[in-house]
Amino acid sequence: xxxxxxxxxxxxxxxxxxxxxxxxxxxxAGGTDLMPQSRSARVRFASTLLNIQxxxxxxxxxxxxxxxxxxxxxxxxxxxxxxxxxxxxPVLWQACDHFASDQIRNAATIGGNICNASPAGDxxxxxxxxxxxxxxxxxxxxxxxxxxxxxxxxxTGPGRTARRPDELLVEVHIPVPASGWVDRYVKFGTRPALxxxxxxxAVGGTLLDGRLENARLALGAVAPTAIRAHDxxxxxxxxxxxxxxxxxxxxxxxxxxxxISDVRASDWYRRELVHNLLRRMLTDVCPN
Amino acid sequence: xxxxxxxxxxxxxxxxxVSVPLQMSALEMLRDMMGQHGTKYGCGEGxxxxxxxxxxxxxxxxxxKFAVDCDGRDIQTIEGLAATPFGETLNRAMVExxxxxxxxxxxxxxxxxxxxxxxxPDASRAQIQRGLExxxxxxxxxxxxxxxxxxxxxxxxxxx
Numbered sequence: 001x002x003x004x005x006x007x008x009x010x011x012x013x014x015x016x017x018x019x020x021x022x023x024x025x026x027x028x029a030g031g032t033d034l035m036p037q038s039r040s041a042r043v044r045f046a047s048t049l050l051n052i053q054x055x056x057x058x059x060x061x062x063x064x065x066x067x068x069x070x071x072x073x074x075x076x077x078x079x080x081x082x083x084x085x086x087x088x089x090p091v092l093w094q095a096c097d098h099f100a101s102d103q104i105r106n107a108a109t110i111g112g113n114i115c116n117a118s119p120a121g122d123x124x125x126x127x128x129x130x131x132x133x134x135x136x137x138x139x140x141x142x143x144x145x146x147x148x149x150x151x152x153x154x155x156t157g158p159g160r161t162a163r164r165p166d167e168l169l170v171e172v173h174i175p176v177p178a179s180g181w182v183d184r185y186v187k188f189g190t191r192p193a194l195x196x197x198x199x200x201x202a203v204g205g206t207l208l209d210g211r212l213e214n215a216r217l218a219l220g221a222v223a224p225t226a227i228r229a230h231d232x233x234x235x236x237x238x239x240x241x242x243x244x245x246x247x248x249x250x251x252x253x254x255x256x257x258x259x260i261s262d263v264r265a266s267d268w269y270r271r272e273l274v275h276n277l278l279r280r281m282l283t284d285v286c287p288n
Numbered sequence: 289x290x291x292x293x294x295x296x297x298x299x300x301x302x303x304x305x306v307s308v309p310l311q312m313s314a315l316e317m318l319r320d321m322m323g324q325h326g327t328k329y330g331c332g333e334g335x336x337x338x339x340x341x342x343x344x345x346x347x348x349x350x351x352x353k354f355a356v357d358c359d360g361r362d363i364q365t366i367e368g369l370a371a372t373p374f375g376e377t378l379n380r381a382m383v384e385x386x387x388x389x390x391x392x393x394x395x396x397x398x399x400x401x402x403x404x405x406x407x408x409p410d411a412s413r414a415q416i417q418r419g420l421e422x423x424x425x426x427x428x429x430x431x432x433x434x435x436x437x438x439x440x441x442x443x444x445x446x447x448x
Contacts, residue, residue, distance in 0.1 A: 004291065004310040004311060005291055006291065007291065007293050007310055007356060009356070009359065028354060028357065030352075031352055031353055031354050031357065032334060032349070032352045034354075035313060035351070035352045035353070035354065036332070036333040036334070036352065038311070039332070045311075049310050049354075049356070051354070051356065051357055053357055077346070100334070100422070101334070101337065101421050101422025101423075102347060102400065102403065102404075102419055102421070102422050103334065103337060103340055103347050103348050103349045103400070103422045104334050104348075104349065104352070104422065106343075106346040106347060106348050107348045107349070107352065107353065192421070193421030193422065194334075194335055194421065194422060
């Protein structure tokens, strides 16, 4: 295992980016994933540990220009207690409320949950259904460059993202859904607390005359990343949400997912869960 | 040899300075370097809550916290809580209600109980239960623990 040699605890974003620009660094935010992963050698440290907890500008939730903007260092507990999240993004609020335990919510950050890129990451499915994007910053004292990526493009594999080594995820951007938007979220596990999802599902859209317009469907723990099910979304958008359409949506979702068998569930069981919970959610969101 | 980093923080109200290796957890620092043996090592991955401490007035799993990240913070362990009036009340309630058997989970439970009742002094039994979801006890079945925390939230006047 690589030996940590250097430590940096900057107080500003520009300083943090300068550290990242100068060589390989492992970013420390809440630490709730990094600590156990480094102990079990699932993550190798770079030579520098970059603790970004002191960068105050990366904390907090703002509502601006029809969007909820969340600083990457905002803890899950802060999100859970924030009215802008509860009112503007209720599926995200639900996921934060069901996230691990109080002690972990107090430490874990939204940026960390995203960059950890677990296929079962609790905030990812709600963020995908909300069409969230992430802001990545790079540069340093001479100037800060930012680029924005849809979350669906940021997540590239289990534990893998499109973040370059010199970049820091600084903000999560969630467009506030149009009026008439409805959504549902379900996380399935064996106990309510401290459980890694067996599967997670979220669906959202604008309900109009029995149709779910601009529908989005996201799934977790059934593919190498949390994913949007675009084929199923197209079926949803084609017409009224009756029993026949729900069957076709479920079929399309089934064709999109690639669940694995692991300690939490078999691939067969994960498919059963997706079929049954998706059917239940769609019936619930639009009772025809 | 891994680099040592000097940090300074408040531990139970007293300013402390210590040099820690970069990979060290706050739990290892507190137990092995600072004599805070009330904080327990249970699972080492945030599942059991036996290592719960308070950092800047929020409870966290000290096994998941990097010791270097304690720099500049205000940290309370069970040794600190036990010395407060509320800690004494809670301690007595835990004993009186038989909420302690092997005792391994007790410090973490008490730290988290303080958090729950600080956030909401009128917390219902269900809210206390929800607040303790990150703390495992393999002896008591939780009922006596909940009884004790409820009693500490609404202490009856002392009779002795």
